[in-house]
Amino acid sequence: MDEKLKELEKQYNEVSIPKELDFVVENALKQGKKNRKKRAPQWLLGSAAAAMLFTAGLNVSPAMARTLSDIPVVGSVVKVLTWTEYEVKEETYDADIKVPSIENLKNKDLANALNEKYRSEGKALYNDFIAEVGDLKANGGGHLGVDSGYDVKTDNDQILSIGRYTVNTVGSSSTTMHYDTIDKQNEILITLPMLFKDDNYIKTISDNIIEQMRKQAASDSDKVYWVKGAGHEEVTENFTAIKADQQFYISDKGKLVISFDKYEVAPGYMGVVEFEIPTDVLKKDLVSSNYIH
Numbered sequence: 001m002d003e004k005l006k007e008l009e010k011q012y013n014e015v016s017i018p019k020e021l022d023f024v025v026e027n028a029l030k031q032g033k034k035n036r037k038k039r040a041p042q043w044l045l046g047s048a049a050a051a052m053l054f055t056a057g058l059n060v061s062p063a064m065a066r067t068l069s070d071i072p073v074v075g076s077v078v079k080v081l082t083w084t085e086y087e088v089k090e091e092t093y094d095a096d097i098k099v100p101s102i103e104n105l106k107n108k109d110l111a112n113a114l115n116e117k118y119r120s121e122g123k124a125l126y127n128d129f130i131a132e133v134g135d136l137k138a139n140g141g142g143h144l145g146v147d148s149g150y151d152v153k154t155d156n157d158q159i160l161s162i163g164r165y166t167v168n169t170v171g172s173s174s175t176t177m178h179y180d181t182i183d184k185q186n187e188i189l190i191t192l193p194m195l196f197k198d199d200n201y202i203k204t205i206s207d208n209i210i211e212q213m214r215k216q217a218a219s220d221s222d223k224v225y226w227v228k229g230a231g232h233e234e235v236t237e238n239f240t241a242i243k244a245d246q247q248f249y250i251s252d253k254g255k256l257v258i259s260f261d262k263y264e265v266a267p268g269y270m271g272v273v274e275f276e277i278p279t280d281v282l283k284k285d286l287v288s289s290n291y292i293h
Contacts, residue, residue, distance in 0.1 A: 020190070020194050020195060020287045020288060020290060020291065077104060078102065078103070078104050078105050078160055078182075078184055079102075079103045079104055080100050080101070080102055080103075080150065080152050080155075080160070080162055081100070081101055081103060082098050082099065082100060082101070083099045083100065083101035083115070083118070083119065084099050084119075084122070085097065085098045085099065086099075086122065086123075086125075086126040088129070088130075088133075090133075092141065092142065092143045092144070093133050093136075093143075093144050093145070094144075094145040094146075094147075095126065095129045095145065095146045095147075096146075096147050096148070096149070097122050097125055097126050097129075097146065097147075097148040097149075098122075098148065098149040098150065099118050099119055099121075099122035100118050100149075100150040100162060100164065101115050101118065101119075102114055102115055102160075102162075102182075105182070105184075105187060106187055107187035107188075110182075110187060110188070110189060114180060114189075118164070121164075122148070125146060125148055125166065129144070129146050132144055143169070143170070144169070144170055145167075145168070145169035145170075145173075146166065146167065146168050146169070147165075147166075147167040147169075148164070148165065148166040148167070149164070149165060150162055150163065150164045150165070151163045151164075151165065153179070153249045153251070153257075154181075154249060154250060154251055154252045155252075156252055157184070157185070158183065158184060158185055158291075159181060159182070159183065159184065159250050159252075159254075159291070160181070160182040160184050161179060161180070161181040161182075161249035161250055161251075162179065162180050162181075162182075163177055163178070163179050163249060163259075164177070164178045164179070164180075165177050165272075173262075173268075174261075174262055174263065174268075175261060175262040175271060175272050176261045176262075177247055177259050177261060177272055178247060179247050179248060179249045179259065181248070181249055181250050183291070190250070190291065191245070192244070192245055192246060192248050193244060193245070194287070195256070195286060195287060195291060195292060196282075196285045196286060196287060197285060197286070197287055198285075199244065200285055201282070201285045202241055202242060202244060203241065204281060204282065204284075204285050205242055205246075205256075205258060205277055205281075205282070206240065206241040206242050208275075208277055208278070208281050209239075209242070209258060209275045209277075210227055210239070212275050213225040213227050213239075213265075214227070223270070224266060224267055224270065225239065225265055225266045225270075225273075226238055226239050226265050226266060226267075227239045227240075227265070239265045242258060246258055246259075246260075247259040247260070247261075250291055250292065251276065254279075254291065254292060254293040255276050255277070255279065255292070256276070256277045256279075256282065256292050257274050257275070257276050257277070258274065258275045258277060259272060259273075259274050260272065260273050260274070279292055279293060
């Protein structure tokens with residue numbers, strides 16, 4: 001028994017924890033933010049409620065049942081599937097809202113928090129659509145559309161990056177993206193600030209993006225960005241810097257990709273635009289090369 005305990009202790013001590021997580025914990029301790037007595041929010045789904053919602057999703061969405069049939073029963077591989085789908089198809093009103101769900105993540109608090117966020121956002125989007133359709137019908141009619149779903153950008157042994165899109169159509173269309181990136185091995189949600197030593201990354205990334213914008217505009221006349229020297233000189237507010245929590249994901253090759261919504265940094269015809277940031281540019285700012293390399 002003693003030998004077995006020693007072996008277990010050895011295995012435990014050999015577990016590698018990413019420096020990014022150490023960095024976040026250390027800073028949280030310094031700022032007095034760590035609270036061991038904090039309990040999970042009451043809105044997190046309990047097992048009984050989760051089972052009820054899961055069954056409801058199956059009943060509402062035949063697509064979900066088809067998706068589940070393709071998932072192996074054996075194993076505990078983290079999966080993203082469609083939990084439910086809201087659909088409206090009328091002559092001038094169209095909605096297709098697919099709500100994702102993360103399954104088989106051992107960190108239940110994280111999985112429940114993300115899934116509850118997805119479900120709340122999906123339901124709110126549907127309710128808002130129905131309310132707007134009601135207003136339009138009461139005032140003579142019109143056209144309205146919403147298309148929302150998700151795209152798994154990266155799914156490898158280390159990283160799961162999920163992109164969720166929403167396209168609203170009222171005459172013209174707007175597109176927004178939201179990403180969640182998960183460390184599957186340590187089962188933590190990765191944020192943009194936790195990847196870097198301090199907030200210098202904002203300038204580093206912004207300068208590189210502006211350089212990429214200018215090079216793209218110079219080589220392709222169809223590409224226009226709202227920044228001086230990138231094909232559009234008459235914009236009242238040029239892009240100067242990313243937000244501290246700018247939307248991002250980590251690619252399958254371990255590269256940082258920064259994303260901008262439609263109209264955020266370019267004319268509407270450019271759609272959602274992305275920039276892969278060279279790792280060499282980021283090296284001096286990164287906490288480690290565990291995720292970005």
